[in-house]
Amino acid sequence: GAGVSQSPSNKVTEKGKDVELRCDPISGHTALYWYRQRLGQGLEFLIYFQGNSAPDKSGLPSDRFSAERTGESVSTLTIQRTQQEDSAVYLCASSWTSGPTGELFFGEGSRLTVL
Amino acid sequence: GQQVMQIPQYQHVQEGEDFTTYCNSSTTLSNIQWYKQRPGGHPVFLIQLVKSGEVKKQKRLTFQFGEAKKNSSLHITATQTTDVGTYFCAGSLRAGTYKYIFGTGTRLKVLA
Numbered sequence: 001g002a003g004v005s006q007s008p009s010n011k012v013t014e015k016g017k018d019v020e021l022r023c024d025p026i027s028g029h030t031a032l033y034w035y036r037q038r039l040g041q042g043l044e045f046l047i048y049f050q051g052n053s054a055p056d057k058s059g060l061p062s063d064r065f066s067a068e069r070t071g072e073s074v075s076t077l078t079i080q081r082t083q084q085e086d087s088a089v090y091l092c093a094s095s096w097t098s099g100p101t102g103e104l105f106f107g108e109g110s111r112l113t114v115l
Numbered sequence: 116g117q118q119v120m121q122i123p124q125y126q127h128v129q130e131g132e133d134f135t136t137y138c139n140s141s142t143t144l145s146n147i148q149w150y151k152q153r154p155g156g157h158p159v160f161l162i163q164l165v166k167s168g169e170v171k172k173q174k175r176l177t178f179q180f181g182e183a184k185k186n187s188s189l190h191i192t193a194t195q196t197t198d199v200g201t202y203f204c205a206g207s208l209r210a211g212t213y214k215y216i217f218g219t220g221t222r223l224k225v226l227a
Contacts (some may be wrong), residue, residue, distance in 0.1 A: 102213055
């Protein structure tokens with residue numbers, strides 16, 4: 001596709017349920033990022049995938065959070081046993097790592113609401 | 116861990132006034148990027164600075180990277196209502212790694 005695609009765009013779930021968020025990066029982008037943005041707040045780094053290297057998981061807030069990426073394509077962020085504080089917009093971004101600017105291209109985000 | 120702070124957190128200006136946001140890192144950065152996020156939207160890339168002391172201009176926007184590569188600023192001359200949004204800086208620690216830590220953001224409102 002032309003841009004980074006995220007699904008679902010909105011997800012309402014009950015506390016304790018598991019959720020899965022999907023990100024389709026721009027074709028050819030080797031780097032993929034997940035960020036969390038709470039209402040009115042900044043972007044909190046969660047995880048970063050770079051090609052076939054081991055992902056940088058240093059931003060994952062707890063072991064309830066995990067993410068996978070298949071090669072240089074789709075990524076899935078999974079949140080187990082959701083809590084109300086997990087409510088936020090989850091933003092995915094991708095980038096080239098050999099381009100002139102290394103700019104991050106963001107998707108529209110997945111808005112998660114935990115009741 | 117690495118922190119990137121921005122000041123001010125909020126800024127209201129009259130249309131036509133200038134605006135500046137400052138970005139400060141606790142550690143030296145390899146490079147810094149700036150993004151703009153419109154209300155309800157996602158961050159959109161504005162520019163990247165790499166060299167110590169670098170200054171870049173985009174029309175009414177001037178970006179600067181500090182000599183020590185620990186701070187940066189974005190200055191907007193003669194703001195317009197289209198400048199409304201939140202401005203984020205994002206820093207990378209090491210060349211060759213592309214893990215970007217975003218600043219806390221400055222929310223700009225422009226009053227017509």
